[in-house]
Amino acid sequence: MNVFGLHTFAIAPVWDLDLIEPQMERLKELGIGLLEIPLLRPEEIDTKQTRAFAERQGIELIPSLGLPRALDVVERPDEALAFLEPAFGVCEAVGSTALGGVTYGTIGKTSGRAPTTAEIDGMCRFLGRAAKAAKAHGLKLGIEPCNRYETHLINRGIDAAKIIERVGAGNVFIHLDTYHMHIEEESFAAGFAAAAPFLGYVHVSEANRGVPGRGMLNWRACMKAIADIGYRGAITLESMNHVDVDIAGGLAVWRPVAEDPRDVIEVGLPFLRDAARHAGLTLG
Template sequence: MKIGVNTFVWTSPFTTRDFTLMPKIKAMGFDIIEVAVEDTALIDVPLLRKTARDEGLELTICGAFGTTRDISSDDPAIRRNGVAYITDCLRLTEAVGSSLFAGPVYSAVGKTRMVSPDQKAQERAWCVENLRGLGKIATDAGITIAIEPLNRFETDMINLVDQAIELIHEVGDPAFKVHIDTFHANIEERSIPDAIRRAGDLLGHFHACENDRGTPGTGSIDWVGVRDALRGVGYAGPVVIESFTPGIVEIAKAAAIWRPLASSQDELARDGARFLRQLLG
């Protein structure tokens, strides 16, 4: 397992000028930089690939799904915009030589409502239809799309690993896998290790986040149980720290980071990397 860190730890939106983060990220002991793409136009894609390669860092890509990027919306223009955004992200992922695009691709972050069964079924149908089309693009590019369950305060669609698995089976495309984030799973799953075991070989990405989104190892997550479950299912993919700097642009309200989570963002990343190295050693 290789250790990574998400650019949301330091900046939002991520732009070409933020490539200067990479030497620091490498010096902290990370193997991977996970680029949170809020706007593909802000990123010099060939330079991103070259800079990461020069620093000895691998790349993973994650999306930021605001209200205008909802592939399950009842507004067809918003659905089209969501598909176009994900397609652009997949093209970027391919161009930088990565094989992983992750996030809650199924809906908008912060979309939480009580709706009728008929409306819920219709939204899911739109979601499945759009994911099938996106799966073809991903498969052709050799990319895995990792579907991330979010907690109940951030989505009403996919909260559990079991729900992500059901959606993947309904879509029926091998491009899709499960993305587990321990922050969300700590709220929704009865046991994070058991959720990892249920995902099994469908586990395609992993975010190692503390229960308060602070430094991994400083809170209440059962990290030994997490480690043992990851090893038990033979997971060999990225283990990425995701936290947020206050004031993120695309999903600020849903992420709800209103206070610092460590003495500094550098401390959060550096100490988190050290903890995960010791844990996963």
């Protein structure tokens, strides 16, 4: 069985328990056992309240983030590490075991060229230091390959695997996202196979970030590829139904991703569970 997760952008633009908790009964009926916290501004998270909520609801939590645009992991790694430190503290305080997302760069920030040797070298040095800092908090650190329009640093599963091999830290994992894979990978089978040795987290997201099953993503091929590698980690729906202004620009989200936002949950979650079942996977 794979834990079935939901990125809370599907139901709220920020981590707001007054909005989220009233929806938990229905989400658990649909199989959700994990919530992903968008950790855009770590200082805004009430960690005691959040941990109590998770314990009360019996769910797992995993925060994720993309580094702010002002940071540069190559030229000014100390500043980026200083931003991550309180994020790691939040993860530990809410009872999570990992931090995922674009922890190696900024969503929406590209050079328009292939990464240089200096950029790769600097990013690897930074990730080595970040992994060590995460380990001090008892955490794993995820790196999420993103499409070429959002970053030029890590785009495919194989790119992430090579970075992890080079960094050599045992607590760094790959965080794949089917939205990005749909753009960058030759196939879901190839992408998941390349990432398999280090795969620790999966976002399932429709090709238009909307309602799963109502876009162009090949869900049969996607779920089969996940099943074929024997992946047993979390599978989390990410839909940009409600997006905080600090990240909307980087994601190029300027219009609703679904005509009826409720369909992301009421149609999308059952669709994903059914697609997974046909591939031999059980979500939730």
